[in-house]
Amino acid sequence: MSESKGVLQGFKEFLMRGNVIELAVAVVVGAAFTNIVNAVVKGIINPIVGALGSQNLDHYQSCLTETCAKDPKTGAFADGIYILWGSVLSAALTFLITAAVVYFLMILPINKWKERQTARKPDEGIPADPTEIQLLIEIRDALIAQRTGSPAAPSSGAGIIGTQKTQQ
Structure with missing residues (x-):
């Protein structure tokens, strides 16, 4: 019985650490942020890229075989091998925009703040003049x-x- 109390106590301590709670908050904020980025990509970026053709980048594709056909009733691929490079392009754009926003709105300001904090604090390893x-x-x-x-x-x-x- 004492071993289970020790395990439960250890688990409770693990959950109450600041790192775990911060990670949980980061996941929730990241999920909400992903919805915003997806909306920007689908509502603004894809139409700009789609000005060359279809606004839905999922329709950009290439056929690897000689004969490629779609079923006219369902729109599904009936024959041939397709590469759906439009979906890959859309996912890549979403990733790049997400990475840029995270870097410029989160990482860069935090790094600058840390630099300012380190500049204010004297180095303890270097003896004073x-x-x-x-x-x-x-x-x-x-x-x-x-x-x-x-x-x-x-x-x-x-x-x-x-x-x-x-x-x-």
Whole structure:
């Protein structure tokens, strides 16, 4: 019994993770967005492409055999082998429009926002530049070491200039 509680608890934790919920929302929004793109392709793009012939791109086809015939009553293919390249063209246009809209309206703005956020945050891996006082202390310690002829350890009075007495 305790194993089933562990499995159910694990399943509950899995479902409550942010990634799963975000994925579910993305699928729902994507399905709704697909309907919009399909309407744009069928209502605007296909008629523009169809200006060369039929407005329904599904009617664009090529016959691979010598004899191709349709049944006049049903309109179904009765004889021959057809390549329905109009349907493929329509699907390709739908895909390209969907990809372009997703990129320009979702991916590009998010990437720019992330770049701005990274530019605002200082890099933690890169050490900060030394301050002016730290540089002056290092110069002072180097000059003291030069006079005495021995390497100088950093002075304990960091930040207080002139606290260390030198031998002349």
